[in-house]
Amino acid sequence: MTALATAAVGFEDDLDSEFTARADSGPRARWRRIGRDLGNGILVLWGAATLTFFAVNAMPGNPAVAMAGGAGSHPSKALIAAVTREYGFDKPLIVQYFTYLSQVVQGHLGFSASQKEQVTTVISQSIWPTITLTLTALALAWLIAIASCLITVRRRRVVSSLGSGLEVFAASLPQYWLGIVLLEVFAFTLGWIPATGGTGIIGLILPALTLAIPLGGFLSQVTRDEFEAALEQPFVVSARARGMSDRAVRLRHALRHAILPGLSLSGWALGALISGAVIVETLFSRNGLGGILLVGVSQQDMPLTVGVTLIVALTYVIAGLVVDALYLLVDPRLRAR
Amino acid sequence: MTAINSRSSVAAVARAATFRGTSLRLPRPGPLLAVLFLLFLVVAVVDPSLLTRYQPLAINPAHSLEPPSFTHWFGTDPSGRDIFARVVYGAAPSLSIGVAATALALVLAITLGLIGGLGGRFVDGVVSRVLEVLFAFPALLLALLFVTIFGASVTSLIVSVGLGSAPGYARMVRGQVIAVKSAPYIKASRVLGHSRARILRQSILPNAMRPLLVLGTLGIGQSIVWASSLSFLGLGAAPPAPEWGAMLAAGRDFISSAWWAELFPGAVIVLVTLATTSLGRYVQRRLEGRDAGT
Numbered sequence: 001m002t003a004l005a006t007a008a009v010g011f012e013d014d015l016d017s018e019f020t021a022r023a024d025s026g027p028r029a030r031w032r033r034i035g036r037d038l039g040n041g042i043l044v045l046w047g048a049a050t051l052t053f054f055a056v057n058a059m060p061g062n063p064a065v066a067m068a069g070g071a072g073s074h075p076s077k078a079l080i081a082a083v084t085r086e087y088g089f090d091k092p093l094i095v096q097y098f099t100y101l102s103q104v105v106q107g108h109l110g111f112s113a114s115q116k117e118q119v120t121t122v123i124s125q126s127i128w129p130t131i132t133l134t135l136t137a138l139a140l141a142w143l144i145a146i147a148s149c150l151i152t153v154r155r156r157r158v159v160s161s162l163g164s165g166l167e168v169f170a171a172s173l174p175q176y177w178l179g180i181v182l183l184e185v186f187a188f189t190l191g192w193i194p195a196t197g198g199t200g201i202i203g204l205i206l207p208a209l210t211l212a213i214p215l216g217g218f219l220s221q222v223t224r225d226e227f228e229a230a231l232e233q234p235f236v237v238s239a240r241a242r243g244m245s246d247r248a249v250r251l252r253h254a255l256r257h258a259i260l261p262g263l264s265l266s267g268w269a270l271g272a273l274i275s276g277a278v279i280v281e282t283l284f285s286r287n288g289l290g291g292i293l294l295v296g297v298s299q300q301d302m303p304l305t306v307g308v309t310l311i312v313a314l315t316y317v318i319a320g321l322v323v324d325a326l327y328l329l330v331d332p333r334l335r336a337r
Numbered sequence: 338m339t340a341i342n343s344r345s346s347v348a349a350v351a352r353a354a355t356f357r358g359t360s361l362r363l364p365r366p367g368p369l370l371a372v373l374f375l376l377f378l379v380v381a382v383v384d385p386s387l388l389t390r391y392q393p394l395a396i397n398p399a400h401s402l403e404p405p406s407f408t409h410w411f412g413t414d415p416s417g418r419d420i421f422a423r424v425v426y427g428a429a430p431s432l433s434i435g436v437a438a439t440a441l442a443l444v445l446a447i448t449l450g451l452i453g454g455l456g457g458r459f460v461d462g463v464v465s466r467v468l469e470v471l472f473a474f475p476a477l478l479l480a481l482l483f484v485t486i487f488g489a490s491v492t493s494l495i496v497s498v499g500l501g502s503a504p505g506y507a508r509m510v511r512g513q514v515i516a517v518k519s520a521p522y523i524k525a526s527r528v529l530g531h532s533r534a535r536i537l538r539q540s541i542l543p544n545a546m547r548p549l550l551v552l553g554t555l556g557i558g559q560s561i562v563w564a565s566s567l568s569f570l571g572l573g574a575a576p577p578a579p580e581w582g583a584m585l586a587a588g589r590d591f592i593s594s595a596w597w598a599e600l601f602p603g604a605v606i607v608l609v610t611l612a613t614t615s616l617g618r619y620v621q622r623r624l625e626g627r628d629a630g631t
Contacts, residue, residue, distance in 0.1 A: 271472075279569070
């Protein structure tokens with residue numbers, strides 16, 4: 001996983017401030033909060049689109065040439081001039097920007113020159129494999145994290161050290177390298193799983209594991225710290241005093257607390273998984289947004305690149321809202337108010 | 338009163354530690370191994386010829402794709418170059434990319450975090466929104482765009498990795514600055530009539546930056562993984578250079594016939610990340626006064 005460690009700490013700060021913010025929340029404050037989140041979400045989408053728009057336009061080379069088939073196909077001057085006029089490349093950049101923005105606001109993501117199709121069509125064709133991949137990976141990562149914590153936190157010293165050691169190891173694995181090693185072992189040497197082109201669940205196993213193992217190790221580290229802290233809380237002592245078994249204490253009391261920081265990271269992790277999907281989809285020759293993004297950038301296809309960026313930013317925003325809702329589910333203290 | 342309390346609790350912790358027979362003085366195997374490995378890397382950076390007698394770029398077609406042996410510890414690549422030598426000589430470029438990217442990220446983060454944390458409501462709002470946008474922006478896309486605009490080079494690699502990881506640190510610095518800003522010792526310092534610049538330099542900066550030391554250590558490993566991912570996608574160092582990510586990208590085509598060309602450079606990256614992470618966490622735990630055991 002990339003730069004996960006850095007992201008975590010920032011989020012933990014946010015977590016604290018959100019707790020205090022929620023502590024004095026009535027219905028009105030909650031509506032205000034939802035309004036603020038929505039405003040923030042729109043701002044994030046606008047920022048991401050703007051950044052990408054200007055970055056793609058800052059790329060060297062004439063976008064009209066790229067649109068007319070690329071420099072390699074030697075488009076005629078007349079064709080380039082026609083494309084320039086049709087797409088308004090002769091207008092000032094800022095005019096192009098506002099024209100494009102007003103289209104996007106109306107729901108038109110534009111036409112992808114490299115795919116010869118509407119951007120919405122291209123995205124709708126490639127989004128599902130990526131969503132399946134990233135959600136499966138996120139679920140697997142949580143499974144790894146929770147299992148590792150339940151099994152190894154505060155056990156015999158050897159077991160605890162082994163658990164935390166494995167977590168650090170898993171989190172250190174570069175995705176592409178892990179993917180290659182998994183491919184080599186399970187596809188080429190053992191022959192259990194086809195290397196590429198496997199459809200359905202079989203084809204999903206290796207790519208999802210490639211994304212899930214480093215993320216799982218990382219989520220596990222965050223969860224472990226919280227789990228350890230939770231097991232020392234007075235409510236754990238009182239639960240044990242009531243005669244609750246160790247397993248029940250862990251499952252019913254400690255786990256709830258322990259998953260909160262990881263949960264608040266999950267929204268961001270989903271965004272990061274899409275970055276990872278670019279690498280994994282390339283490696284396993286899977287269809288998906290990652291490949292589309294690579295094509296968009298390399299072909300200077302502005303509408304396509306901005307379109308994919310918007311989808312990723314939207315995922316991030318929606319995931320944030322879902323995480324908020326899950327918080328209510330996991331932490332009954334928030335529901336009581 | 339509080340001073341006495343905290344002192345007695347320190348004593349209690351110390352007693353408990355000796356009572357359980359856990360000695361905090363003995364170095365743990367993990368951090369110790371990490372330090373040893375990092376020392377090895379320092380030698381590889383300073384004078385790689387001490388560690389291997391082969392040259393990283395010396396082609397020897399007669400010994401192409403040889404498996405690991407006593408003469409070639411990590412085997413050879415398709416051009417017959419010694420992979421161990423390439424890994425050793427690759428330490429300098431790969432590590433400097435990681436360190437430089439982390440340093441850049443930290444500088445950006447400290448600037449943004451200080452502006453956000455010390456600025457007024459409006460300034461803080463703007464900085465927070467900017468960070469939010471950068472967070473939602475897929476880091477890989479940022480790197481892709483950057484490298485496409487400025488061309489694939491080691492510098493682009495450093496800048497794009499630094500830019501990509503800055504928002505995470507910046508959020509943290511901002512949080513720290515806000516927490517430190519209202520600490521009693523800042524008030525005391527103000528009462529003593531110290532200038533704003535002096536308070537910033539003597540009190541806010543050192544206290545807000547302390548956690549960054551650990552994070553920076555953790556970040557170096559992550560930056561190396563990041564940078565090597567980009568090299569792997571062909572966005573970084575050019576192929577013949579012995580940079581770890583570029584070596585991985587080159588080895589990928591021979592994975593079925595020559596696993597060693599892919600395994601060893603990757604394993605070294607994993608080891609660097611492991612070493613920096615375990616060392617960083619160890620220091621973190623020591624600073625927080627927790628048992629450094631796990």
